[in-house]
Each structure stands twice: as structure tokens, then as C-alpha cells.
Amino acid sequence: MTDHAHAHAAPHRNYFKIWAILVGLLIVSVLGPMTGIRTVMLITAFGVALVKAYLVAKNFMHLDIEKPIVKWLLAVALTLMVLMYSGIAPDVQKTTGRNWQKDAGFHAKLAPAEKEHPNESGAHTP
């Protein structure tokens, strides 16, 4: 058995062409914000990032010909990321909750007060 017998039998791909597409997408993501239009900026920055990541994963990491178990492993990790975001984001991004409310100086005001009189329930109070 040769050293590389275990390697992927990767189909022939034009890696230079894929690299050129990635560079083209990079240029789009840099030029997008220069339009000054927020929607265009969001699409060219984050939409293009998703496309670039897909191209690298598919063509350079050969994820398209990898065994299904690897895809499942990666999917579980990505799901954990989404779960973390959905669980914590409301507390961070919302301005009010059941027992708390954020005003303009929320963090600045609460930090020293919490050190002196920590709330037993752990909930922030205004």
C-alpha cells in the first residue's frame, strides 16, 4: 500500500479557476461598502463570505466527496453555534426583559453596583 492510498480520489478540478472566482468575490466584498447602501453592503460582505466559504469547503477541502459522517459532524457543531446564539442573543440584544430594563448607561451603572450588592437571583434590575 502506498503512503497516499488512503487519500481522496479527488476528481480533476481547475483550482486556479476556483481561486480566481474567490479573488473576484473578494473584490466584490471590498467594493460593496463603497456604494454607501446598507443592504448592498450586507449582501456583498456576508452573502459573499458564505459563497466563498462554500467554494473553499467544496473544492479545496473536497467536502462534496467526503463521507456523510463528516458532514454530520460538522452540521452538529454548526447547530450548537446556532443554539448558543438563539439562547443568549435575546438577553444581549433586547432592551427589556421580565425583571430588567436597559437604559443608556446600563452597563456603566450596573457594573459597580453589582460588585457591592450582588443580586441573589442574578437578574439585572434597573
Add this chain to the structure above:
Amino acid sequence: MNVRTIATTRSSMGIPTGRLAVWWVLVSEIVIFGGVLVSYLMHRLGHPEWAAQASHTHLWAGAFNTLVLLSSSLSAVLAHQAAEAGNGPKAARLLWLTIAGGATFLIVKSFEWTGEIREGFTIQVGGFWSYYYTAAGLHAFHVFAGMCVMAWVASTAARNQDLHRVENVGIYWHFVDIVWIFLFPLLYIAK
């Protein structure tokens, strides 16, 4: 006598053990980087005032480093192609080219950080800068670690030994590239 470790010759679930191990590493890396990126994202959305802090990052330095990492990914996958063809010395040369890309990335980053710190934007200045240095620093550490492992793989590949490692280290390198693909818009473009 040439003794081979079992891990290099057996496979589990139809995947060579070494490559499966790399995928497991990447799964844990997704949780690590995912945690950092997602917490940055939620705080950024919760603090619109961070946009003013983000406006001080250097877009062109970030864009140049993106180009460098994309190009280093190309040389890494070409090294894999050469290894598949059984051409170890060529794979080794391409891996050294990839390492040079990693070194360029780190040099640009060090100049960039030096300038920002001199301007007073240190890790303690605000929430944005804390995330900026933590996320980019963690990523830079992964680039450095990848360069070290790649140098070792290149040295063995040059002698046509253990060529399967070329693909394994390449998969890791592409992942580091993907992390930067998301860090770039988050830290440099969204202002």
C-alpha cells in the same frame, strides 16, 4: 527496520484515521471560533455604537491578508494534488509556499496591530477592540500552529514519506482560511 504507526495504515468508517482526526479537530474548532464569532455578532447587534470603533480598522490590510490566505489555500490544495500524483518533492515545495503565505499574513497583521496600538486602540479601550484582538489573535495563533505542522509535513513529504499528511494539513489550513473569510467582513467591512 521501518516501523509504521497503526493510525497511518488503518481506516475507520471508510475514512483514514488521520483524516478523521483532523475533521474531529475542526469540529471542536467550529465550537471555539463559532462561540467567539457568535458572541461578537450578538454584542455588535446590541451595541450600534461599536460601528464608530470598527471604523478605525484598516480595510485594505484586511483585504490584502484575505488575498494572501486565499492564495495560500490554492498552494495547499495544489500540494495535495502533487501528493496524490506521488510527487513528494513538488508537494513539499508547494507546502513551503503556503507557509510563506502564512508568514506574510502574520507580518501584515503585526504591522497592523502595532499601528493600532500606537493610535491608542488597545484591548482595554472598548468592547469592539476586546473582540477584535481576541478573535484575530486566536486566528493568528492557528495560522502559526498550521505553519509549524506544515513545515514538519513538508520535510517528510520531500522524502516521499507519509504523503497522506499533505491532505490532512491542507484540510486544517483551508479551515483557517474559512474562519478568516468570516472575520474579514465582521471586523473590517461592517462599519
